[in-house]
Amino acid sequence: MTGARVTASGWGWRHAGRSRPAVSGLDLDIRPGERVLVLGPSGAGKSTLMHALAGVLGDDEDGDETGELLVDGRRPSASRGRVGLVLQDPDSQVVLARVGDDVAFGCENLAVPRAEIWPRVGQALADVGLDLPLRHPTSALSGGQKQRLALAGVLAMRPGLVLLDEPTANLDPEGVVEVRDAVLRSVEASGATLIVIEHRVAVWQHVVDRVIVLDPAGGILADGPTDLVLSAEGERLAAAGVWIPRFPPAPPERKHPSGTSAAEALLRAEGLSVGRVPFARKRAVAVAGDLDLTLVSGTATAITGPNGTGKSTLALTLAGLLTPAGGHLAATDALAAGLGPAPHRWRSRDLLERIGTVFQDPEHQFLAGTVRNELAIGPRALGLGDAVSAERVDALLHRLRLDHLADANPFTLSGGEKRRLSVATVLATRPRLLVLDEPTFGQDSRTWAELVRLLAELLDDGTAVLAVTHDEQFVAALADARLTLAPGDAIGGVSTGSVSSAGASAGSVSPAGPRRRTGTEPS
Amino acid sequence: MSLMTPEIRPSAIARVNPVAKLAVALLISCALMLSIDWVSAAVALALEAVLLAWCGLSARQFWLRTAPVWIAAPFAVLTTVLYGQDSGAVLFGAGFVSVTEGSVALALAIGLRILAIGIPGIVLLATTDPTDLGDGLAQVLRLPARFVLGALAGLRLVGMFIDDWHSLALARRARGVGDGGGLRSRARRFGGLAFALLVLSVRRGSKLATAMEARGFGSDIPRTWARESVFGLRDGLVVAIGAGIAATAITVAVLAGTWHFVLA
Numbered sequence: 001m002t003g004a005r006v007t008a009s010g011w012g013w014r015h016a017g018r019s020r021p022a023v024s025g026l027d028l029d030i031r032p033g034e035r036v037l038v039l040g041p042s043g044a045g046k047s048t049l050m051h052a053l054a055g056v057l058g059d060d061e062d063g064d065e066t067g068e069l070l071v072d073g074r075r076p077s078a079s080r081g082r083v084g085l086v087l088q089d090p091d092s093q094v095v096l097a098r099v100g101d102d103v104a105f106g107c108e109n110l111a112v113p114r115a116e117i118w119p120r121v122g123q124a125l126a127d128v129g130l131d132l133p134l135r136h137p138t139s140a141l142s143g144g145q146k147q148r149l150a151l152a153g154v155l156a157m158r159p160g161l162v163l164l165d166e167p168t169a170n171l172d173p174e175g176v177v178e179v180r181d182a183v184l185r186s187v188e189a190s191g192a193t194l195i196v197i198e199h200r201v202a203v204w205q206h207v208v209d210r211v212i213v214l215d216p217a218g219g220i221l222a223d224g225p226t227d228l229v230l231s232a233e234g235e236r237l238a239a240a241g242v243w244i245p246r247f248p249p250a251p252p253e254r255k256h257p258s259g260t261s262a263a264e265a266l267l268r269a270e271g272l273s274v275g276r277v278p279f280a281r282k283r284a285v286a287v288a289g290d291l292d293l294t295l296v297s298g299t300a301t302a303i304t305g306p307n308g309t310g311k312s313t314l315a316l317t318l319a320g321l322l323t324p325a326g327g328h329l330a331a332t333d334a335l336a337a338g339l340g341p342a343p344h345r346w347r348s349r350d351l352l353e354r355i356g357t358v359f360q361d362p363e364h365q366f367l368a369g370t371v372r373n374e375l376a377i378g379p380r381a382l383g384l385g386d387a388v389s390a391e392r393v394d395a396l397l398h399r400l401r402l403d404h405l406a407d408a409n410p411f412t413l414s415g416g417e418k419r420r421l422s423v424a425t426v427l428a429t430r431p432r433l434l435v436l437d438e439p440t441f442g443q444d445s446r447t448w449a450e451l452v453r454l455l456a457e458l459l460d461d462g463t464a465v466l467a468v469t470h471d472e473q474f475v476a477a478l479a480d481a482r483l484t485l486a487p488g489d490a491i492g493g494v495s496t497g498s499v500s501s502a503g504a505s506a507g508s509v510s511p512a513g514p515r516r517r518t519g520t521e522p523s
Numbered sequence: 524m525s526l527m528t529p530e531i532r533p534s535a536i537a538r539v540n541p542v543a544k545l546a547v548a549l550l551i552s553c554a555l556m557l558s559i560d561w562v563s564a565a566v567a568l569a570l571e572a573v574l575l576a577w578c579g580l581s582a583r584q585f586w587l588r589t590a591p592v593w594i595a596a597p598f599a600v601l602t603t604v605l606y607g608q609d610s611g612a613v614l615f616g617a618g619f620v621s622v623t624e625g626s627v628a629l630a631l632a633i634g635l636r637i638l639a640i641g642i643p644g645i646v647l648l649a650t651t652d653p654t655d656l657g658d659g660l661a662q663v664l665r666l667p668a669r670f671v672l673g674a675l676a677g678l679r680l681v682g683m684f685i686d687d688w689h690s691l692a693l694a695r696r697a698r699g700v701g702d703g704g705g706l707r708s709r710a711r712r713f714g715g716l717a718f719a720l721l722v723l724s725v726r727r728g729s730k731l732a733t734a735m736e737a738r739g740f741g742s743d744i745p746r747t748w749a750r751e752s753v754f755g756l757r758d759g760l761v762v763a764i765g766a767g768i769a770a771t772a773i774t775v776a777v778l779a780g781t782w783h784f785v786l787a
Binding site: 051054055056080081083084085087089091092093094095096097098100101104105106107108109110111112113114117118121138139150153154157276316319321322347348349351352356357359361363364365367377378381382411425426429 | 700703738749
């Protein structure tokens with residue numbers, strides 16, 4: 001089977017209920033077998049284009065179409081199966097309960113004979129590097145594994161056009177390269193056309209033939225060979241939030257390097273093991289163990305490591321939201337301020353001024369109908385009074401450029417706006433320790449730079465920051481200490497995560513050994 | 524081990540086509556719904572007990588799984604004994620409460636019925652993977668694929684409710700509104716959580732529908748099935764055994780003269 005040809009002439013789409021079209025005046029001709037990277041600032045309609053090409057944009061009720069968009073000369077909805085789409089959110093793409101069945105699902109829908117399905121499933125799983133039994137439950141997969149599963153499900157359909165909408169945003173750095181290479185191997189073998197959306201240009205820059213930049217005002221901003229487009233448009237794209245390797249966002253300036261005299265320890269973990277309590281069980285199952293860590297005011301600590309090593313669980317435990325599965329975790333008097341040493345025993349309201357947590361998915365923590373009310377929840381729970389809380393809310397709205405959205409529903413914001421709001425809600429109560437789970441995940445470079453600048457200011461003011469992250473640039477820009485969790489660390493209880501110390505030494509990990517302490521304690 | 528991928532121990536009954544097991548459970552339930560008497564229920568229960576030997580559940584698993592009916596049955600018995608329709612000699616009486624020969628017989632019939640209907644249903648669930656049941660419904664009973672797969676995918680989302688609920692509760696704790704207050708604010712918090720879960724599920728459901736559509740689901744071409752669901756001789760035999768249990772229960776009750784047709 002050969003690659004599909006994509007043509008568009010004057011194509012546009014306006015979602016029902018919106019005044020402005022998401023895409024308009026688009027003219028395109030993509031040759032069979034071409035590999036194309038689609039760029040553009042957020043709101044340029046990249047995802048809309050992908051959905052349209054996959055034929056899942058809906059009908060007249062869902063929006064208005066103008067012009068013509070064709071795959072192999074036919075409307076995309078008439079050529080399903082010819083096109084395979086992998087979406088951003090790995091959780092909502094798993095269809096069936098077992099790995100093998102889920103990969104087979106697309107083949108079944110295309111009426112592939114049974115005898116041919118299972119070899120395809122095996123091949124697709126091998127291609128994406130998902131080495132699991134066919135009966136493995138999909139509910140036990142990590143985010144990165146789910147993304148590979150979704151990719152395998154699409155590859156098994158042997159599509160002529162592969163569409164990837166930020167396929168690697170949720171993966172660890174090794175996983176990113178692995179999945180990208182799996183995609184390339186597969187399209188190489190089948191001759192399929194490939195269209196990728198990705199914020200991070202560096203991942204795909206050297207393996208695509210062509211870059212197309214969408215213009216938020218309609219049509220195309222630039223279209224041509226990768227190097228040409230990136231050198232001509234790079235600066236403008238970078239300013240619009242696209243990650244261009246030659247134009248990285250400026251790192252923040254830290255007024256006080258870490259370890260100043262005012263620094264004091266806030267939270268200490270010794271031989272800590274963390275885990276969640278499975279449904280209908282009493283005891284937690286440890287996912288990471290034997291961890292030693294001290295969080296110090298004015299200091300940023302990064303927790304890194306591959307998918308599935310318990311990073312998020314550790315962060316939630318340190319944040320006082322989960323009960324430790326074992327070992328010691330104690331807040332110092334500086335943080336506890338009159339309460340007992342175990343953060344998970346504190347009342348919910350007592351956490352507000354002590355430990356603030358920003359969740360990976362901002363939508364999980366939205367509670368109110370408007371942005372303004374969302375920000376006021378924390379101050380109100382503290383009983384701060386209307387005047388003080390209004391003052392804090394206004395200051396935060398301004399600081400995080402959310403003024404114009406004060407009356408909008410939090411769920412209707414864009415990805416970057418949601419992230420800014422979720423950080424702002426936590427800052428409204430001025431916690432001494434800030435815990436963030438993948439704060440820069442899926443963000444464009446502008447939001448990234450803002451976030452990093454904001455965190456740098458907080459650090460200068462003496463807030464301690466703990467961030468779970470895959471983002472090396474983030475580690476390099478902010479982290480004073482780093483804890484790397486390795487797979488299998490905990491379950492056997494053998495060794496601890498390795499800890500590198502001091503001076504934002506991104507990428508350098510000190511030799512692993514049991515019981516190493518972060519170098520962040522003032523000595 | 525989860526709702527969608529239960530750990531099923533290999534056993535004779537686990538290997539039976541889920542459709543056959545479903546038929547057995549339905550046959551016995553329908554037969555026992557036709558009458559309320561203790562003989563038919565007792566006979567069905569005794570014959571089922573013999574079949575349990577092949578279901579591969581350990582004693583612990585069996586009691587854990589069937590705990591709900593063991594709790595429900597005595598409660599039903601007690602309330603019927605005390606408040607059920609009175610007839611025959613009065614054995615005990617005090618105010619509202621009166622225990623008669625009639626109410627005791629009725630209570631026994633109802634208690635045994637709950638066990639005889641509940642246990643096959645639970646054993647069916649405990650020895651069946653939902654995916655296999657879906658395959659059977661679509662391939663053996665020819666139910667529409669759209670319906671069966673939609674239900675399977677939806678059921679998987681239900682399995683995620685527990686995790687979502689947990690995450691939402693943690694997020695609320697972090698936002699300072701996770702505890703405290705009296706009964707009323709507790710109830711309000713619960714309502715808020717439930718609504719948030721609903722919003723989250725609807726959003727995820729619509730994304731899942733898009734993902735399924737993008738993989739060719741819902742087109743007009745008849746789909747193939749990667750897993751074959753075979754209804755063989757053994758499965759037919761199992762259905763026959765189920766029909767036999769139902770018929771025996773009815774026959775014995777009629778012969779014993781206790782059969783009491785509810786619609787008559």
